[in-house]
Amino acid sequence: MATVSLTLNDYVRLARRSDVRDVAKLLRDCFRETGLVATKESTRLELCEFGAGTNFRVDHLVAVSAGKVCGFLVMKPGPRLLEGEIEKLFVAPARRGAGVGTLLLEEAYAFARFRGYRWLCLQNGEPFTAARAWYLRHGWKQTPGARVGWFEREVPAIEWQRA
Secondary structure (H helix, E strand, C coil), X not given: CCCEEEECCEEEEECCHHHHHHHHHHHHHHHHHCCCCCCHHHHHHHCCCCCCCCCCCCEEXXXXXXXXXXXXXXXXXXXXXXXXXXXEEEECHHHCCCCHHHHHHHHHHHHHHHHCCCEEEEECCCCCHHHHHHHHHXXXXXXXXXXXXXXXXXXXXXXXXXX
């Protein structure tokens, strides 16, 4: 996948192990703003493989603005065949509304097509109501009968055919 850029200062790339400290801070800050608690220890456990490249089935992406990590996304295989799951997508509050989240999603769609996923799903927690509205604006649909915050989306692409 090529590096995607919103402006000359904003782009998405594969995560590196050296991004973990910035991503951990971003994760804790995003949780804190919703009233949730993410301790350093729980964040460390959550991100122990982030950017390490040890699991070839999981994609770790970071958004960078003016040389600083300002968002990240984790995508892994989903619970069903040909489905990917966006496990995490967080953007720094100061960069929300600037297209950074959209940039991360667009790159995730490219990775999903590369991996052969027909569908993407994600789970959105109750405290993240603004994110829920954002997903709806980006064409995601809430799965009927599923727990609150479970969304699905067909990966935008031309018709898939597999040999």
